Amino acid sequence: MAMRSGSGTGVLVALIIFIFLTVGSAATAIVLYGQRNSAEEKAQENQTALRGYIKDSERNRADVEAFSAEARQNNKSLVRHLLDRSGGFRTFVSGDANADETATRSRFNIPENMSFQQAFSRLQQDNKTLQTRVNSLEANVQNMNEMVATKQQNYSQLQSDSDRRVNEVQSSIESYRDAAEDYRTEVRETQDTYKRAIDTKERNHRNEVSDLQSEIDDLRGNHTVVTSRLNELRKVVDAIRIRPKNPAELVDGRVVDVLGSSGQVFIDLGRDDRIKPGMTFEVYDEPGQIRVNSGTGEYSRGKASIQIIKVADSTATARVTRNSGSRPVVRDDVIANAVFNPEYRFKFLVYGKFDVDGNGAPTSGEADFIESRIIEWGGELVSGDQLTGDLDFLVLGEVPDYVSTELIPANASDTQIAAIMEKRSAYDKYEELFQQAINAQIPILNWNRFRILTGEVD
Numbered sequence: 001m002a003m004r005s006g007s008g009t010g011v012l013v014a015l016i017i018f019i020f021l022t023v024g025s026a027a028t029a030i031v032l033y034g035q036r037n038s039a040e041e042k043a044q045e046n047q048t049a050l051r052g053y054i055k056d057s058e059r060n061r062a063d064v065e066a067f068s069a070e071a072r073q074n075n076k077s078l079v080r081h082l083l084d085r086s087g088g089f090r091t092f093v094s095g096d097a098n099a100d101e102t103a104t105r106s107r108f109n110i111p112e113n114m115s116f117q118q119a120f121s122r123l124q125q126d127n128k129t130l131q132t133r134v135n136s137l138e139a140n141v142q143n144m145n146e147m148v149a150t151k152q153q154n155y156s157q158l159q160s161d162s163d164r165r166v167n168e169v170q171s172s173i174e175s176y177r178d179a180a181e182d183y184r185t186e187v188r189e190t191q192d193t194y195k196r197a198i199d200t201k202e203r204n205h206r207n208e209v210s211d212l213q214s215e216i217d218d219l220r221g222n223h224t225v226v227t228s229r230l231n232e233l234r235k236v237v238d239a240i241r242i243r244p245k246n247p248a249e250l251v252d253g254r255v256v257d258v259l260g261s262s263g264q265v266f267i268d269l270g271r272d273d274r275i276k277p278g279m280t281f282e283v284y285d286e287p288g289q290i291r292v293n294s295g296t297g298e299y300s301r302g303k304a305s306i307q308i309i310k311v312a313d314s315t316a317t318a319r320v321t322r323n324s325g326s327r328p329v330v331r332d333d334v335i336a337n338a339v340f341n342p343e344y345r346f347k348f349l350v351y352g353k354f355d356v357d358g359n360g361a362p363t364s365g366e367a368d369f370i371e372s373r374i375i376e377w378g379g380e381l382v383s384g385d386q387l388t389g390d391l392d393f394l395v396l397g398e399v400p401d402y403v404s405t406e407l408i409p410a411n412a413s414d415t416q417i418a419a420i421m422e423k424r425s426a427y428d429k430y431e432e433l434f435q436q437a438i439n440a441q442i443p444i445l446n447w448n449r450f451r452i453l454t455g456e457v458d
Contacts, residue, residue: 054078180414187417188410251287252340255333256315263320265306265329270314273342274378279308280321280455281335290336290453298448303327305455306335321457338393338445338453339377347390348374349382351433352397352426354447362398370395370450377454385429387436394437395445400427 058064064078071081087097093104093116105112110119253269269275282302284290293300306318306329320329339346348371353362356369371381382388403423412420437444445453 183414191408191410250341251290251334251336252281252342253335255283255329255331255335257331258329264309265318265320267306267316267318267335268314269342270312270316272313274340275308275311275316276376277308277311279337279340279377280457281306281308281318281337281340282453282455283329283333283335285327285333287334290334299452301452302336302455303333304329305457307455321455335455336453337377337455338450339374339379341378345378345380346392347380347382347388348393348395349385349387349391349433350374350395351385352400352430354397356447367397370447373454385433387433387440387442391440391442393443393445394433395447395450396430396434397447400430402427 054064067081068078071078074081076084090099090104091097093099096103099107104110104116108116108119110116114122253267253273255265256268257266259265267281282290283304283306284302289300289302291300292298303324304320304327305322307321308316308318310317323329339348350367350371352367353364354366354370355362356366374381382391387394401423403420405420405424408417408420434444436442450456
């Protein structure tokens with residue numbers, strides 16, 4: 001009995017142990033199964049997260065494997081390796097590790113449709129172009145430097161020559177100054193001599209005037225009788241003497257036809273009469289109108305002015321350049337130009353300063369215009385400032401200002417004295433020519449008379 005009891009207890013213990021082991025194994029299996037499910041879920045989440053970084057289809061790409069090898073070689077993760085490469089490239093390109101494509105394009109002004117390589121190539125091409133220009137400019141600068149050096153050398157030579165000439169002129173000035181001082185002393189002495197002579201002449205003149213007044217009183221009684229006889233003799237002489245005709249009043253031709261209202265006329269002068277295109281004539285109703293107006297002292301303007309535009313052998317066509325309006329040009333009107341004569345070349349002496357352009361400033365150069373007109377229209381010029389026996393016209397400029405040499409200041413410089421004497425000489429020469437022409441009955445023309453008698457239009 002006792003052995004059965006011991007035996008049953010052992011079985012019971014073994015059974016209990018087995019039950020505990022089974023329950024423990026089951027519990028362990030349950031725990032392990034739960035951990036396995038958690039691990040699988042975690043693995044699934046990690047796999048999903050990994051696909052966010054790299055897809056399964058991209059893992060076997062050659063470039064990805066190359067990047068992975070570079071990351072393992074540098075002991076970095078693939079992401080860290082790529083981030084480092086990206087940051088380094090951005091820093092290399094734009095200087096900013098955080099710069100994106102938009103910021104980089106904006107910074108370097110790269111269009112959307114152009115890659116960085118294309119932009120860089122364009123910059124290289126622009127740089128080559130600029131370098132070429134820089135080389136050209138540098139060459140120009142070099143040439144300019146050489147020119148400057150040459151100019152500087154020439155300037156130095158000119159400066160040296162100028163200094164030498166200045167020294168020579170200064171030496172001459174010293175001698176001129178001494179001569180001028182001597183001349184000024186002589187002028188003062190001459191002025192004093194003239195003043196004393198003038199005083200003496202004035203006294204003598206007063207005495208002569210007194211004596212002549214007595215003679216005048218004696219002669220005045222006979223003046224009326226002599227004048228009467230002289231007038232009678234003048235009438236006789238005028239009746240038998242042929243007066244010379246003023247060439248300025250000679251008729252040169254006539255109007256032979258008028259082309260209606262076209263403003264053109266035909267004249268009876270042509271190429272055979274030395275007519276040239278451009279010549280001008282004044283038109284009058286009759287020859288008697290070509291005369292000096294007693295009221296103004298000037299020649300009367302004709303009723304029209306014409307200019308030759310076409311020349312035939314014996315006729316010419318002209319256009320009307322000026323007309324009076326109320327008196328049209330008609331057939332048989334006479335034409336005249338003081339310079340022109342179909343059978344003779346008038347000779348002219350032009351002297352003085354003229355105001356051809358009407359600006360109020362007469363000059364010697366404006367006489368060239370008048371002389372060119374005279375030559376162009378068939379006249380001849382007499383050179384110099386002396387009247388000749390065969391002179392037909394004297395053309396005088398503006399009357400020079402009269403300057404009295406008695407008013408020369410005692411302290412006047414040589415330049416001032418020379419200027420006053422030159423003005424006085426011009427006035428005296430003008431008066432001399434004027435009086436000689438009057439005495440020789442040579443017609444005198446000024447610019448106003450010349451342009452009227454040649455058909456000039458303002």
